[in-house]
Amino acid sequence: MxxxxxxxxxYEFLEYFMSKAAHVVSMDKNGRINVMALLWKTIGELWMIxxxxxxxxxxxxxxxxxxxGVQEFTLNIPSEKIANTISITGSLSGRNVDKFKKAxxxxxxxxxxxVPTIKDCLLTYECKIVHSCSSGSMASHHLFIGQILTAYASNELTKD
Structure with a gap:
């Protein structure tokens, strides 16, 4: 690309997916986007997808x-170049601040x-929400399950 x-x-480069914090990007129906820092994530298969x-x-x-919103999200694993942005996207609310601009x-x-992706990330996943539910024992959180429509790795990882 x-x-x-x-x-x-x-499923390539899972060691990076599992070990690093992520930026999750979401969008309302009017096209307004937000980014949030996220640690609680997993990857796998559901209904063979x-x-x-x-x-x-x-x-x-x-x-x-x-x-x-638009029932989609992107999950972006930042490279070292932008790793410090996790603290910004994880400490401010997108209700009041444009975190893309701030970070x-x-x-x-x-x-x-x-939903857009973020430049300078090691891994990027574009997802469509296929299911959501309360987390049961983690009652303070809600689970969103996104079908992975496509995934990218930076040339830094693929050595291209």
């Missing part, structure tokens, strides 16, 4: 966008989603 990324199998499950507290603005994050248009 011309943007420094290569399409990959979603590749999925990512994320846990988001109902008090978060991202929760509102995921439940009332100086650049967006890249999604290939399969309306």
């Amino acid at each position: 011309e943007d420094g990324r290569k399409e990959i199998d979603p 590749p999925v990512i499950t994320i846990a988001v507290a109902p008090s978060r603005y991202t929760f509102t966008l995921l439940t009332e 100086d994050l650049e967006i890249i248009e999604g290939k399969k989603t309306k």
Whole structure:
């Protein structure tokens, strides 16, 4: 790809997916986007499709966008170049602040989603929400299960 990324199998580079914090991008129905720092994530299969499950507290603005928005999200694992932005996207609310601007994050248009991705990330996943539910024992969070529509790795990982 011309943007420094290569399409990959979603299960490649799992050591990076599992060990790093992520930026989750969501969008309302009017096209307003938000980014949130996220640690609680997993990848696997459900109904024979590749999925990512994320846990988001109902008090978060991202929760509102995921439940009332375009029903898509992108999950972006930052490179070292932008790793410090996790503290910004994890400490401010998108209700009041444009966190993309505050963290100086650049967006890249999604290939399969309306929701954009973030430049300078090691891994990027574009997802469509296929199911959501309360988390049971983790009653403070809600689970969103997203079908992985496409996944990318940076040239830094693929050595291209």
